[in-house]
Amino acid sequence: MIRVLLAEDQSMVREALAALLGLEDEIEVVAQVARGDEVVDAARAHRPDVALLDIEMPGLSGIEAAAALHAAEPGVRIVILTTFGRPGYLRRAMESGADAFLVKDAPAAQLADAIRRVLRGERVIDPTLAAAALVDGASPLTAREREVLGASADGSTNAELARALGLSQGTVRNYLSTAIQKTAARNRADAVRIARDKGWL
Template sequence: MIRVLLADDQAMVRGALATVLGLEADIEVVAQVGSGDEVLQRAKETAPDVALLDVQMPGKDGLEAAAELHGALPLCRIIICTTFGRPGYLSRAMAAGAAGFVVKDAPPEQLVDAVRRVHGGLRVVDPALAAESLATGASPLTGREHDVLKAAKDGSTVADIARALHLSEGTVRNHLSAAMGKTGARTRAEAVRLSEEHGWL
């Protein structure tokens, strides 16, 4: 029996995934959570073989939760299952320890197959997304540029970002300027949007 943990903030989607997987004789859904913050604790309580994680969730996102889960329970295989098939998400998911990456508009049997294959030690990646990821390449942003852009997402001022990240305002401006240059953006809001579209944030 393959024991599965589901993490998705949309209750209806989570329920549908649980129903699809529950119809299989060799798969049992042992836990369902609605935020990234709950993943590790529930995994420790239920010992799943496979964790199916959405990317965009409240608290920790699915990629942060994947890295935390992989570090604490390396035998639990991780599949990212998301609406947002962005190339940057794929490379970040693999770096976080995920063994699979599927998009939610795939047929149900593809998801079931992915669970079985990942449980069997294989990697499973949506082929169209893999091709796009290779064409797009890795994120050009440095770690600090990523942090500064992420902090700028909610429209925070340079002073706010500097305080939050314990940097000088000049350093924040330099990182924002570099990020804008690398993304080809004219404004920091555009740099945030473009980075999100590529899955770099």
């Protein structure tokens, strides 16, 4: 039997996925968690062969949880399952030790298939996504630029950003300006949209 750990915050989706995997007779869901920061503990307690991680989760993101799990329990294979096929997500997921990267609008059959394949030592990545990740490249933003751009996403003004980040208003404007140029955007809102889309935030 293949022992699977399932991490996904929306309970309805999580239990539905468990039901789906339960239809496969050599797969057994041995643990379910709803937060990224519960993954490592659950893996220690239930010794799964494979961890299936959603990216969008409270506590730790699935990518951060993958890195933590890979460090703590290197023997556990990691499958990332996400709504958004963003190139930056894929890149960071693989860097964090993931063995497979699936999007939720792929056919359900690919899920059990991916689980079996990572156990044979294969890596499973959607070829379209892999191409997009190569084309878009890594994030061109520096840590500060990403931080300031991310903080501006909720509509904060320069003055509020400066206060929140402990910077001068001019510096905030400089970082946003370079972020806008690096993303080839028209303004900060556009830059946020583009950076989100590529998984750079």
